[in-house]
Amino acid sequence: MFFAAAASPQVRNPLPVPDIPGYKTLKCDFHMHTVFSDGQVWPVARLSEAWRDGLDAIAISDHSGGGRNRAVLKPDLNVPHQLASPLARQLGLLLVPAVEVAQGLTHCNALFIKDANEVDKMELLPALRKLRAQGAFILWNHPGWRRAPVWYPDIDAAHKEGLIDGFEIVNDKETYPETFAWAEEKKLTLFANSDVHATLEEQSPGERRQITLVFVRTSDLQGLREALDSRRTAAWYRDDVWGSEEHLQALWQGAVTMDPLRFAFSAEERSFGLRMRNSSAIPFRVRVKDSPGWLEFGAGEIPPERIVFSPLRIGKEAPAGHHRIDLELEVTNLHVAPGRNLVVRLPLEIGVSR
Numbered sequence: 001m002f003f004a005a006a007a008s009p010q011v012r013n014p015l016p017v018p019d020i021p022g023y024k025t026l027k028c029d030f031h032m033h034t035v036f037s038d039g040q041v042w043p044v045a046r047l048s049e050a051w052r053d054g055l056d057a058i059a060i061s062d063h064s065g066g067g068r069n070r071a072v073l074k075p076d077l078n079v080p081h082q083l084a085s086p087l088a089r090q091l092g093l094l095l096v097p098a099v100e101v102a103q104g105l106t107h108c109n110a111l112f113i114k115d116a117n118e119v120d121k122m123e124l125l126p127a128l129r130k131l132r133a134q135g136a137f138i139l140w141n142h143p144g145w146r147r148a149p150v151w152y153p154d155i156d157a158a159h160k161e162g163l164i165d166g167f168e169i170v171n172d173k174e175t176y177p178e179t180f181a182w183a184e185e186k187k188l189t190l191f192a193n194s195d196v197h198a199t200l201e202e203q204s205p206g207e208r209r210q211i212t213l214v215f216v217r218t219s220d221l222q223g224l225r226e227a228l229d230s231r232r233t234a235a236w237y238r239d240d241v242w243g244s245e246e247h248l249q250a251l252w253q254g255a256v257t258m259d260p261l262r263f264a265f266s267a268e269e270r271s272f273g274l275r276m277r278n279s280s281a282i283p284f285r286v287r288v289k290d291s292p293g294w295l296e297f298g299a300g301e302i303p304p305e306r307i308v309f310s311p312l313r314i315g316k317e318a319p320a321g322h323h324r325i326d327l328e329l330e331v332t333n334l335h336v337a338p339g340r341n342l343v344v345r346l347p348l349e350i351g352v353s354r
Contacts, residue, residue, distance in 0.1 A: 015054025018254025
């Protein structure tokens with residue numbers, strides 16, 4: 001079906017995101033639906049959308065119990081994965097077997113399952129126990145959907161049994177930054193997922209779909225699972241990324257280069273330009289956090305896959321001589337902890353002559 005229209009070739013957005021030391025970065029979406037529950041597309045459509053949008057791995061997580069098409073389609077929730085698997089292999093995408101289970105407003109996705117039908121129409125906690133027995137990785141979906149994003153008793157009970165491994169800080173167009181603390185407090189893995197039901201149209205640069213960045217040792221299902229278990233993820237939506245300081249620092253260093261870093265100012269030349277090259281699809285918003293009072297740096301946004309030429313100026317009060325300065329920059333859209341953004345240092349050598 002993907003290649004059915006020969007006159008309409010498919011085009012992939014490479015969506016470059018740097019690998020980090022020791023790991024390859026995979027772009028993933030672990031929450032989406034098809035006609036086999038309450039979605040509006042055939043399973044292979046999710047693969048073509050993901051390939052087009054530059055993703056490396058997805059999970060089709062139709063609802064346990066099926067949906068409005070149950071009377072028409074075979075009520076077998078292993079079928080979506082089976083139907084999508086051949087195209088996943090052709091496209092080189094990783095396809096994770098998954099199912100969504102729910103009770104009331106509490107919904108959870110189980111990834112790396114063996115049999116989705118085993119929990120058909122079961123209540124949440126018994127279903128999670130069954131799925132854990134299959135070896136599933138379990139995440140809490142949309143904790144702020146139709147209610148405040150707080151740690152609810154039913155989730156607490158599941159977590160105390162060791163049945164919750166992660167949560168969505170981003171679901172569809174909803175973000176829950178107030179939940180970020182759970183990642184460290186409760187040792188949970190961060191996710192940003194689309195929860196798409198309708199056709200997912202090609203995203204404009206200002207929209208950017210929801211993506212879970214996973215830092216894997218090996219680009220296969222085993223490597224993906226190991227990374228999720230080890231909590232090596234970051235959640236990316238539009239311009240914002242949430243993750244550990246270690247991982248976001250490495251993403252910044254892999255994506256952004258700056259030059260030159262040596263300057264010779266004089267009475268005649270008091271302004272130079274510094275080139276900031278962003279090789280990734282992630283934009284970076286930068287502001288000066290700390291610098292000498294006599295030095296002015298024109299920080300701002302570094303758009304995706306662009307080079308920004310930013311002015312570096314000295315004031316008349318700049319002391320003569322040779323100065324080694326670590327210019328402290330805050331990357332305001334890379335969030336490393338509740339209320340705290342990534343801080344990076346730009347090492348400059350500045351000579352000032354009169």
